[in-house]
Amino acid sequence: MELLNIVKKVSDEIIKNKEYLTDLDREIGDGDHGVNLARGFEKISEELPKMEGMKPADVFMKMTMLLMSNVGGASGALYSTALMKGGAVLKKYSEVTPEVMVETWDEMIKGIQMRGKAVKGEKTMLDTQIPAFEEFKKSVEEGKSLKESFELASEKAKLGMESTKDIIATKGRASYLGERSIGHIDPGSMSSYIIIKTISDELNK
Template structure:
């Protein structure tokens, strides 16, 4: 898998932000099934701020850039989503460090760090019906694709497919974290909004990467 530079990191983060804004209603509708319905709104408001200040974000190196994005998200997204998504970006940035390029192995390490940060911040584990139920299998898939010699485009396509499958599988789970956990068994039968949010965003990243030939 070829190395990834600041331009590609910009593409990924900007795509995440735009996808969050574009899917505000969809994510909110998913969350309203068993949650309080504010997930779409909160995520969109936070990433609107990211886009509004896009050109002013410190790009000294990839780690600094991701940490700054995490700080904006934490400050601007309400509820539990802000700390969780902000922590993910900040942990990824801390792991990336002062570098201008990333190898596939480094990206895996960044995702693992983000996962651990989310677990600690949200007091959640895989199987609790959260975004972790997509992030962890997606990270595992990336690691497997790298080991198989896939390039970035192939790895992203595989990750997007894995994410969709994993998100849909959360419909069979009972929520054990967040507002949805208050509904107990009633949370079974609907997908987790955060998990599907990650899947939708990964699908958009895959499309953007193939379109712009960033591999």
């Protein structure tokens, strides 16, 4: 099942980048982003064989539970909320079309905004997610394929992630640093970029 292959690859990439994400977080946050996320995705990776034959909505819900119970800190709450909201959308459909993906991703972002009480431009994962989603939505509406839409979204995700270097943090532990948070990439925006780029790479294989 393609979804499970993508989840496996995303898990591998997060685990592989554990130290890097933790180093980014050490500069402006609690220093646990990579360690926490990797713990959650290690669990997801272990449980993947049990997800064979599951509907996409159920895969999302299973991942939600695994992240909730294994990832501490804000990242666990944000990513699991996103998956829970996305799973609720997928439940309504028998087929995952590009249009369904647009609705799913939109709800996931709303979940992150609701949970994190953040908007774009505050040096968070939303600075990666929102530009990527907007590009994805536009591409799907223009009739581009899922692969092409994700590829274009991935490019915008990269620009969004890089933009966090120039933003003063106003959310989370990084906000205590004020102007000293400038010059550092937000770890949540980087993990979001890794996830989006990995999905795009897998679809384009």
